[in-house]
Amino acid sequence: MKELVVISGKGGTGKTSIVASFSTLSQRKVLADCDVDAADLWLILEPRILRRESFSGGRRAQIIEKKCTACGKCQEVCRFDAISFDGSANSLVKRTYRIDPIDCEGCGVCAYFCPDGAIDFQEQINGEWFISETRNGPMVHAKLGIAEENSGKLVSLVRKEAKHLAEEKGLDLVIIDGSPGIGCPVIASVTGADLVLVVTEPTLSGQHDLERVAKLTAHFGIPTVVCINKYDLNPEVSATIEARTEEAGLKVVGKVIYDPAVTKAQIMRASVVEYTGGKVAEDIKSLWRHTVYALG
Ligand code: SF4
Numbered sequence: 001m002k003e004l005v006v007i008s009g010k011g012g013t014g015k016t017s018i019v020a021s022f023s024t025l026s027q028r029k030v031l032a033d034c035d036v037d038a039a040d041l042w043l044i045l046e047p048r049i050l051r052r053e054s055f056s057g058g059r060r061a062q063i064i065e066k067k068c069t070a071c072g073k074c075q076e077v078c079r080f081d082a083i084s085f086d087g088s089a090n091s092l093v094k095r096t097y098r099i100d101p102i103d104c105e106g107c108g109v110c111a112y113f114c115p116d117g118a119i120d121f122q123e124q125i126n127g128e129w130f131i132s133e134t135r136n137g138p139m140v141h142a143k144l145g146i147a148e149e150n151s152g153k154l155v156s157l158v159r160k161e162a163k164h165l166a167e168e169k170g171l172d173l174v175i176i177d178g179s180p181g182i183g184c185p186v187i188a189s190v191t192g193a194d195l196v197l198v199v200t201e202p203t204l205s206g207q208h209d210l211e212r213v214a215k216l217t218a219h220f221g222i223p224t225v226v227c228i229n230k231y232d233l234n235p236e237v238s239a240t241i242e243a244r245t246e247e248a249g250l251k252v253v254g255k256v257i258y259d260p261a262v263t264k265a266q267i268m269r270a271s272v273v274e275y276t277g278g279k280v281a282e283d284i285k286s287l288w289r290h291t292v293y294a295l296g
């Protein structure tokens with residue numbers, strides 16, 4: 001079983017449209033939507049949820065105000081400066097301590113040392129993940145809670161469950177819609193994958209983002225190929241990207257023309273290759289064939 005991850009240096013390059021088309025073109029695969037901040041794939045594929053689970057990114061500490069005796073032990077032991085002496089009064093003291101949920105790293109040391117059992121240290125539910133059926137096959141996807149940070153842990157979980165599902169169903173491939181950027185979630189999306197396809201666009205920032213992403217995948221030793229989306233919008237920059245990519249030892253496996261049909265397909269909740277038979281669809285089909293070839 002192989003894992004193909006489609007990523008981009010930033011959002012808005014058309015990565016998800018390409019993944020949606022791949023889902024139409026491929027057989028015997030599981031889809032994994034690891035773009036958990038902007039999980040757009042489900043908008044196109046309209047999944048029917050078969051299983052729904054809570055996701056916990058870890059524990060967080062919270063002071064139970066009425067029990068706090070303001071001894072200050074918790075602040076003394078917290079290495080992350082997450083505790084301040086500005087909580088409300090209770091029946092015991094005029095001021096209590098307070099934990100900032102953003103600064104708390106969930107190490108649990110304060111709860112361990114609190115002499116009065118005044119710190120609650122519970123698992124936090126940060127989101128949900130799902131196993132669904134779509135018209136293009138099974139899909140694992142997730143949703144982070146409002147104001148929760150994008151989590152590498154949730155991305156890893158989605159990948160692991162997608163792999164499980166593929167093994168269980170005897171399928172050969174997992175296609176992953178990866179997180180954008182170069183931070184922790186994208187690292188969680190690509191590590192250990194068989195092939196990364198980077199989708200870029202012909203702008204200077206697209207070129208810059210591609211170079212950063214390519215450095216990242218090279219660092220982790222993951223075979224990487226490139227697609228230039230909307231290449232005809234700026235043929236000069238496209239040519240530069242192509243040349244630089246090859247200089248870096250990577251291959252451009254496809255170039256996809258700009259076509260407003262891509263947006264129309266999204267509005268109609270269809271993948272591009274489902275929606276149109278035009279040149280853009282031909283480009284994506286060719287990209288798919290070359291990507292499969294690179295996957296081996
Ligand atoms: S260690 Fe416990 S009792 Fe002491 S200040 Fe912190 S929360 Fe309050």
Ligand code: SF4
Nearest residue numbers: 078104105107108110
């Ligand atoms: S759990 Fe750890 S990081 Fe959070 S407040 Fe307690 S000691 Fe600080």
